[in-house]
Amino acid sequence: MENYIDVAIIGGGASGLCTALSLKQKNINISVAVFEQLQRVGKKLITTGNGRCNITNKNLSLKRYHSENPEFFKFALNKYSNCFAENFFNGLGVLFKSEEDKVYPYSLQASSVVDALRFGIDRMGVKLYLETEITDTIKKNGNYIICSNDKKYFAKTVVIATGLLSGGKKLGSSGSMLKILKNKGYSVIPTTPSIVQIKTDNSVTKSLKGIKVEADATLVFNDKKLKTESGEVLFCDYGLSGPPILQLSREVSRKNGKFYILLDLMPEYSFDDLVALLNDRTKALSDSCLEEFFTGMLNKRVGQQLIKFIGKPLKDNTQTLSQKDIKALAFLIKNLRFEVLGTTGFENSQVTAGGLDTEGFEDKTMMSKKDKGLFAVGEVLDVDGDCGGFNLQWAWSSAFCASDAIIKYLGV
Ligand SMILES: Cc1cc2nc3c(=O)[nH]c(=O)nc-3n(C[C@H](O)[C@H](O)[C@H](O)COP(=O)(O)OP(=O)(O)OC[C@H]3O[C@@H](n4cnc5c(N)ncnc54)[C@H](O)[C@@H]3O)c2cc1C
Numbered sequence: 003m004e005n006y007i008d009v010a011i012i013g014g015g016a017s018g019l020c021t022a023l024s025l026k027q028k029n030i031n032i033s034v035a036v037f038e039q040l041q042r043v044g045k046k047l048i049t050t051g052n053g054r055c056n057i058t059n060k061n062l063s064l065k066r067y068h069s070e071n072p073e074f075f076k077f078a079l080n081k082y083s084n085c086f087a088e089n090f091f092n093g094l095g096v097l098f099k100s101e102e103d104k105v106y107p108y109s110l111q112a113s114s115v116v117d118a119l120r121f122g123i124d125r126m127g128v129k130l131y132l133e134t135e136i137t138d139t140i141k142k143n144g145n146y147i148i149c150s151n152d153k154k155y156f157a158k159t160v161v162i163a164t165g166l167l168s169g170g171k172k173l174g175s176s177g178s179m180l181k182i183l184k185n186k187g188y189s190v191i192p193t194t195p196s197i198v199q200i201k202t203d204n205s206v207t208k209s210l211k212g213i214k215v216e217a218d219a220t221l222v223f224n225d226k227k228l229k230t231e232s233g234e235v236l237f238c239d240y241g242l243s244g245p246p247i248l249q250l251s252r253e254v255s256r257k258n259g260k261f262y263i264l265l266d267l268m269p270e271y272s273f274d275d276l277v278a279l280l281n282d283r284t285k286a287l288s289d290s291c292l293e294e295f296f297t298g299m300l301n302k303r304v305g306q307q308l309i310k311f312i313g314k315p316l317k318d319n320t321q322t323l324s325q326k327d328i329k330a331l332a333f334l335i336k337n338l339r340f341e342v343l344g345t346t347g348f349e350n351s352q353v354t355a356g357g358l359d360t361e362g363f364e365d366k367t368m369m370s371k372k373d374k375g376l377f378a379v380g381e382v383l384d385v386d387g388d389c390g391g392f393n394l395q396w397a398w399s400s401a402f403c404a405s406d407a408i409i410k411y412l413g414v
Contacts, residue, residue, distance in 0.1 A: 007035045007129070009408055010148045010157035012136045012179060014038030016047050016394055017380025018163030019119040020401035021408075024090070026126035028409050034128045035155065037148065039135035039174060044116035046165065046173040050394065055112030057091070058084040058398070059391035061103040066388040067396070068252065070191050074360035075385045075396065078368070082402035084395055090402070094118040104391050138182060141373055159408055162378040163401070166354035167193055175348070180357065180382060187372075189359035191384040194255035195351030197248045197393075202241035202263065202340035206307060210237035213301055218266040219246040221342075224259045235265060242340060248389050252355055254345050261342035267300060267335045276332035284320045284328070292318050300335070308334050353393045357384040367407030368400055375411065377404045 009025055011018045014036045022034050036043065050056065059066070062084045067075050084105065088098060096118050097108035107114050123130065131150075138149040139160050148155040164179035177193065184190045213236075220230040231246035242263060254261055268276065287295060293316040296305025309316055312330045314323070323331075348354065358378055362371055368383075370376040379400040387393045 005155045007155060007157045008032040008412060009034045009159050009161060010146065010155060011036045011161040011163055013163035013165060014043030014130070015163060015165050015174065015380065016397035017401045018161065019043060019123060020398050021161050021163060021379055021405050022128045023119060023122045023126060024402055024405035025408060026128060028405065029414050030126060032412065032414055035131060036123065036128055037131045037134045037136050037150070039133065041133055043120060043130070046169050047116050048112050049169065049173065050112050051106065053112050054106050054110045055115050056104050056106060056391040056394070057115060058087050058105045058395040059103050060084060060100060060105060062395060066392045067385060068355060069360060069385045071360045071384070074365045077365045078399040078403040082399040086402060087395060087398040091118065094122050144375065146375065159375045159377065159411060161404060162382055163380050165381045166357055167348040168195060168351040168354045170349040183358060189362055191356040191359050193354050193356035195345050195348045196252040196353050196355040196386055197389050198251045198351035199238065199243040199346040200241050200247050200251055200254060200263065201343040201346060203343065204239060204241055207237045207241050207340065208239045210303055210307060211239050213237050213303060214244065215267060215301055215304060218269040219250060220264045221250040221253060222262050222264060223253065223257060228253060232269065240346060245389060251345055254342055256355060263340045263342060265338040267304070267338060273332055273336055276335055277328055280328045280331055284323055287320050290320050292316050292320060295320050352389065353386045354381060355386045357382050360384050368404035369407055377408065379404050
């Protein structure tokens with residue numbers, strides 16, 4: 003009967019599609035259905051990596067993953083690693099190229115990854131129900147009733163692959179399934195946006211909007227330095243963005259207290275080196291005004307902002323800088339400080355921290371400990387990674403792990 007399925011997968015995103023295909027590759031005869039609430043599958047996947055899809059990372063360090071239960075993700079990521087994922091996608095015709103450790107499809111098109119998965123599930127006979135939002139899963143006599151608004155389906159096993167809140171509703175991120183499972187007694191770790199821009203006191207960032215600087219960015223929490231990331235920082239009207247800022251953003255919403263960000267605009271130089279350098283500069287540029295003092299050293303507008311910070315008129319001559327001014331400028335270059343006000347939220351974030359408490363799931367199978375036959379994969383679980391392909395790799399690894407376990411569970 004059409005409505006009777008071996009495996010019902012809720013969510014046609016990265017982890018759901020990968021689970022479906024991986025199951026069919028192991029056993030073409032099992033019936034697998036994917037239920038996707040949107041008009042198309044892989045809508046988020048198509049936006050990843052700025053449309054290029056940073057599909058995995060060659061340096062799959064477990065340190066790049068976060069969870070309240072850090073033991074949970076080890077098994078799946080070790081067994082079904084980036085090489086395993088690359089082999090799987092090679093089998094679908096996807097070739098790869100790397101930029102440093104980040105791995106992309108050779109086409110540099112996220113759409114080609116979605117197509118490869120889409121064509122794959124089509125070829126293998128996976129049943130696809132589009133525009134079908136699943137509103138409940140009810141366990142009955144060891145099987146599951148999968149409820150949409152107007153229909154019921156019956157499945158031996160169910161896979162929750164619904165993702166969480168990042169990227170907003172247009173990408174299918176509503177978090178509705180998390181609420182449904184919470185109401186069924188599943189423990190949930192609070193969800194917060196991660197890999198997201200940081201809102202700061204914007205009096206300075208607004209005037210520097212659009213300027214990028216290479217810097218070391220340090221996140222400070224209650225006067226303790228938590229983490230430093232290096233790279234291109236972008237000044238925005240709401241605060242700060244750029245790869246190092248996105249990497250620092252996770253903790254901002256997860257701890258209560260005072261956060262600020264310190265930018266070191268010249269990390270290769272010590273404070274004393276800078277004082278000496280600036281003193282030499284006052285001599286070499288003795289005919290110039292302060293407006294030009296940092297020309298050739300820092301971004302022009304950033305340099306002028308530093309002069310304003312120490313309260314000197316830009317038209318004054320460089321000779322007017324006192325030793326105190328020189329030290330103040332050197333300090334600012336090493337410690338440009340921005341008070342953190344929050345993040346730009348789930349809509350702009352790439353991943354959601356928190357989710358289904360993994361204590362309720364088996365790490366070697368992704369199966370619920372209390373509801374046998376119910377599996378969860380991808381972002382809906384309380385596992386999130388850093389920027390750089392780590393989140394998609396978690397979607398792949400958890401999907402491969404669950405699909406192996408489902409085959410064993412079904413005994414087929
Ligand atoms: C802008 C952006 C860029 C990113 N870039 C990268 C990158 O380059 N590299 C990287 O590693 N990670 C990246 N990520 C993160 C990565 O996309 C996610 O971690 C990954 O897609 C999670 O996969 P998933 O299958 O768990 O969830 P999703 O891919 O979000 O898929 C979940 C699917 O379930 C559907 N769904 C939800 N609820 C229901 C329901 N009740 N019934 C039916 N269907 C439902 C949704 O519509 C959605 O299609 C990016 C994220 C964003 C937002």
